[in-house]
Amino acid sequence: MSANSRLTIAAHALAWIGLYQRQGHEVATSEQVAASANTNPVVVRRLLGELRRAGLVESRRGAGAGWSLARELGSITLLDVYEAVEPGPLFAMHRTTPDQGCVVGHGIQPAMRGIYQDIEETLRHELARVTLEKVLRDVLAAPRQPL
Amino acid sequence: MSANSRLTIAAHALAWIGLYQRQGHEVATSEQVAASANTNPVVVRRLLGELRRAGLVESRRGAGAGWSLARELGSITLLDVYEAVEPGPLFAMHRTTPDQGCVVGHGIQPAMRGIYQDIEETLRHELARVTLEKVLRDVLAAPRQPL
DNA sequence: CCTGTCGTAACGATTATGGTTACGACGGCC
DNA sequence: GGCCGTCGTAACCATAATCGTTACGACAGG
Numbered sequence: 001m002s003a004n005s006r007l008t009i010a011a012h013a014l015a016w017i018g019l020y021q022r023q024g025h026e027v028a029t030s031e032q033v034a035a036s037a038n039t040n041p042v043v044v045r046r047l048l049g050e051l052r053r054a055g056l057v058e059s060r061r062g063a064g065a066g067w068s069l070a071r072e073l074g075s076i077t078l079l080d081v082y083e084a085v086e087p088g089p090l091f092a093m094h095r096t097t098p099d100q101g102c103v104v105g106h107g108i109q110p111a112m113r114g115i116y117q118d119i120e121e122t123l124r125h126e127l128a129r130v131t132l133e134k135v136l137r138d139v140l141a142a143p144r145q146p147l
Numbered sequence: 148m149s150a151n152s153r154l155t156i157a158a159h160a161l162a163w164i165g166l167y168q169r170q171g172h173e174v175a176t177s178e179q180v181a182a183s184a185n186t187n188p189v190v191v192r193r194l195l196g197e198l199r200r201a202g203l204v205e206s207r208r209g210a211g212a213g214w215s216l217a218r219e220l221g222s223i224t225l226l227d228v229y230e231a232v233e234p235g236p237l238f239a240m241h242r243t244t245p246d247q248g249c250v251v252g253h254g255i256q257p258a259m260r261g262i263y264q265d266i267e268e269t270l271r272h273e274l275a276r277v278t279l280e281k282v283l284r285d286v287l288a289a290p291r292q293p294l
Numbered sequence: 295c296c297t298g299t300c301g302t303a304a305c306g307a308t309t310a311t312g313g314t315t316a317c318g319a320c321g322g323c324c
Numbered sequence: 325g326g327c328c329g330t331c332g333t334a335a336c337c338a339t340a341a342t343c344g345t346t347a348c349g350a351c352a353g354g
Contacts, residue, residue, distance in 0.1 A: 003235050003236055003237055003239040004239055004343090005239040005240060005241055005343090006342085007238050008239065008240055008241060008255075011259065012241070012252075012255050015251050015255065029298090029299065029300090030299080030300075031299085035246060035249075036245060036246050036249040036251050037241060037245050037246075037252065038241065038245050038246055038252070039241070039242075039243065039343080039344080040343080040344050041300095042301095042302090042344075042345070042346090043342095043343065043344070045300065045302085046343095049300090049301075049302090060299090060300085060352090061299065061300050061350075061351045061352065062298080062299075062300085062350090062352025062353055063296090063297065063298055063299075063352055063354065064298080064352085064354090065298070065299040065351080065353090066299070066300085078262070088150050089150055090150055091150050091152075092150040092151055092152040092155065093155055094152055094156065094159070094184060094185065095152060095186075095313095096185045096186065097185060098159070098183060098184050098185050099183050099185055102163075103166070103287065104159065104162050104183050105185070106289060107285070107287060107289030108155075108158075108159050108162065108286050111282055111285035111289065112158065115225070115277055115281075115282065115285070118273070119270065122269060122270070122273045123273075126265070126266045126270075134262075135259070135262065138254070138258035138261060139250070139251055139255050139258045140254060141254070142253060142254030142258065151311060151312090152311085152312085153312095176329090176330065176331090177330080186312080187312080187313050188331095189312095189313080189314075189315090189332095189333090190312060190313070190314095192330095192331065192332070192333085193312090193332095196331090196332075196333090206330095206331065207330090207331085208320045208321065208330065208331050208332085209319090209321025209322055209329085209330075210320090210322040210328065210330075211322060211323090211329080211330085212320080212321075212330045212331060213330070213331085214331090242343075242344095
């Protein structure tokens with residue numbers, strides 16, 4: 001499917017910022033998040049920008065600038081993040097219109113549209129069950145490095 | 148997500164072949180299916196080849212060659228087709244290893260892996276609920292062209 | 295005014311998809 | 325045995341998305 005890591009990186013960023021704020025800090029910088037995710041600050045700023053448009057985070061400019069959560073981790077779900085950073089549908093229709101003179105060509109798109117809608121609805125429901133609070137909890141539950 | 152149409156075209160091909168066989172024909176050619184789906188015969192052959200590897204269809208070569216179902220439409224589910232034509236996972240991890248010295252960087256991948264596994268399991272369950280028999284039924288139920 | 299960070303444009307590398315052409319392999323049929 | 329239609333598959337290209345990177349203006353606090 002040529003999956004992408006946008007949802008993963010966005011969740012990583014939110015978890016990082018949430019934990020950082022619980023440690024008493026006001027804002028986190030894209031550079032800090034990028035260092036943790038081992039990627040480029042611009043990639044982080046782009047994704048956080050989409051999360052800001054969705055009302056999940058806020059940004060401050062100027063000196064001492066950075067990012068902060070606009071909502072509690074417990075009130076943000078993976079569905080919120082998914083909708084913020086993943087534009088299109090899960091499955092695509094034909095790139096060109098099927099032969100409308102053929103019975104199958106005529107009926108296939110309405111049929112698949114209905115089926116895909118049900119499936120995506122279920123996916124959204126599953127994503128909505130996972131809060132970023134749970135993500136951070138799972139992150140912190142990972143076994144420590146053995147020495 | 149840059150969704151693709153592989154599942155859609157594969158389902159289209161199976162429905163077309165199934166209906167064609169119910170009309171008394173032995174085999175269907177990639178050219179016929181491609182005409183209905185309004186794409187190139189090679190694209191159809193490539194997808195049908197993957198379905199053949201999964202044991203869903205059979206192909207005959209030589210004169211009077213073509214494709215036929217290896218199973219009844221009622222015993223093929225969208226999950227079978229999905230697994231045959233969609234290689235990767237739905238969501239990807241980071242392209243590079245996150246900073247293992249950071250608590251979040253260290254725990255994020257195990258955490259997301261578990262969450263993604265649950266979600267994909269639900270998706271597979273939903274796909275398994277839809278048989279190609281139902282797809283064809285929905286296709287034939289599409290409203291006829293009004294004149 | 296200086297400095298650190300955001301915001302965003304621009305570009306390139308990489309990858310997946312899908313369309314196309316080409317051609318050998320195969321197997322019924324005359 | 326040769327012909328012909330179809331599969332099987334390689335090769336190539338166009339397109340698009342993602343991700344990394346560089347660059348630079350905008351902004352605000354000290």
